[in-house]
Amino acid sequence: MSAGDLRRPVDRGGVRTAHLARAREARARRTGRPAQDVAVFAGLLRDCGATVPGGAVARAVRALGVVPLDRAADVRDALGCTLASDRPGRRLFDLVFPVFWNAAEVQPPVTAADASPAPAADGTTADASRDGSGLDEAAPRARDRPTPRASYGRHHGGPVPVDEIDGRQVDALARRFAAALARAPGRRRRTAAAGDLVDLRSSLRHNLRTGAELLVLLRSAPTPRRARLVVLCDVSSSMAHVTPLFLTFAHALARHAKVVEIGVFNVELTLVGDVFRGLPRSAALRWLRAQDSALAGGTRIGHCLRRFLDAVEPRLTRDTVALVLSDGWDVDEPELLVAQMRRLRRAVSRVVWCDPHAAATGYAPEVRGLRAALPLVDDHLDLSGPPALRALIDHLERTPTPRRIPA
């Protein structure tokens, strides 16, 4: 058994069930002609969110010509390596392949979501019970704030909705955010009327017109340093009410800032930087919804942060700013989160933690994860809506990122 098998995601948000339902529908469209059936199957994979490369169908049909069609495993392997072009695509392929190509009815698997305890009578469930731990944190949280909306996926088999919000407004704020991060002075300098130093080279060149007599002294100022950014966005159930804002903001940052990587996480991490950069918002969010474990569920910040750092640490530099969007609910041990936060802090110049509850009246972090992480955070700021986002950018404009050499 491989490590990957053990960590295979369960049916969070009912996405897996939806894929299987699509596969059964697609199976009804089979014609019995291999080439056409392969095309239908490729369409099914695309509907489920997989990237099936152009020309893959023709390639798959060619592949079927060189494998024995009476050996199901060989047909599966041949179609798998031609139609799937990455690991999530291959997982999806493995999920829907038996349903589409087999005559027998395949029952949806019993999942952890099915086995989870029934919701409370009012239709809500505290995070702690959803996550299976953290009972000590549930009481003060429930007292201070409205109980977070229950994950639809946990109880009704559908995904947490990613609503449309004003994208243009968030786009403009993302541009301001990128500019605010770039306000920190860099090492390079350029001529500026109100610069702090005399630019001797430019002055000499400028005064050549007057016989190299230094009549005008030009000045120079540091060019703003282009900050690199990594974004970690919590999309677990407890964050459902701000997930649309966070994802829209993360997507806008991917377009307007120098983003190294973006990770969205709940109990597992999904790297989305490339997708967010390459796809328009609606398509990117559709892609995200199609991932098995990308939305809703519990939260393992320490575990996901470790995965994230394993993936991006070599690309982090002293110019990198880490933006964490999370309320700090974590079912992992706080020691793991602290260790990973130390790792993150060593690697970047600034850690900005945006918490949707930070501005609540009388708020003090009581969540284990956040309590553990806060000493290692440079800025703990509210991000509960567009006004809070504007305030956050104001704060960043006032306090440029200090130059820090990671240990």
Added chain:
Amino acid sequence: MAELVSALAATGYVADRPLGMVLHLAGALELPVLLEGEPGVGKTSVAEALAEATGARLVRLQCYEGLAAHHALYEWDYARQLLAIRVAEARGTVGEELQRTIFSEEFLLRRPLLEAISPTDDDRPVVLLVDELDRADEEFEALLLELLAQFQVTVPELGTITATRRPRIVLTANRTRPLSDALRRRCLYHWLPYPDLQREIEIVEARLPGSAEDLVRRACELVGRLRAGEYRKAPGISETVDWIRALTLVGGVLDDGLVDETLGCLLKDGDDLERFRGSDGRRVLREAGVA
């Protein structure tokens, strides 16, 4: 395909059927193979074994950040070109003929990609290994596209050089950054997982013939449990082989003391060692029946 798997096994590489199928299709359809997987699962060894099994010459290009066309494809031999110009000047024969001569294949330094499609002095077929492609920059991926799709490269001064015999191309990546869709769609894709217990035992027995059967089985079980844990750098196959070799050297038994003493063969990260020596290691040893 069975013959290919057997030929790979004869070189010491134990391939499972899906991998054999991908390599078979790559040969039959003349398509490159993109292998992804965790570090240490034997991606690079696939190309080495494939070359040995098919009697081909292995041309390897190790990718790294900053890898450019003149490292990977070709470069003009500037020193010899200058020398030729000086000689021509001395002889008074500078002209169009010289211009044509100094940009001929005589002054071309072939780098691995060009060498793979247009070998100069070797008739054997070629297996081209482009290793750890994700370490190279995205610009380099673009450079590869022409080669992967048309098996040709273009040298502006010479024109297009097309493969005389199409090489088998194996690309490996560790997913440290996403590869472009353009590259992926030109390749057959295969995810190389960690081997299951039985296959890992076969691999170890192939690499270390004569090892104690019970030791190999128990050690492989323990490694499998480690991989299922939350370790930063899960042990790969080569770590398993090294560890069993080390255990054999120090007595050929598996007990908690020896596991601790030889742990550096398996776990190569300080945090992981600390984690194992804490409660997690005791659990793993208990489950594996070692402690």
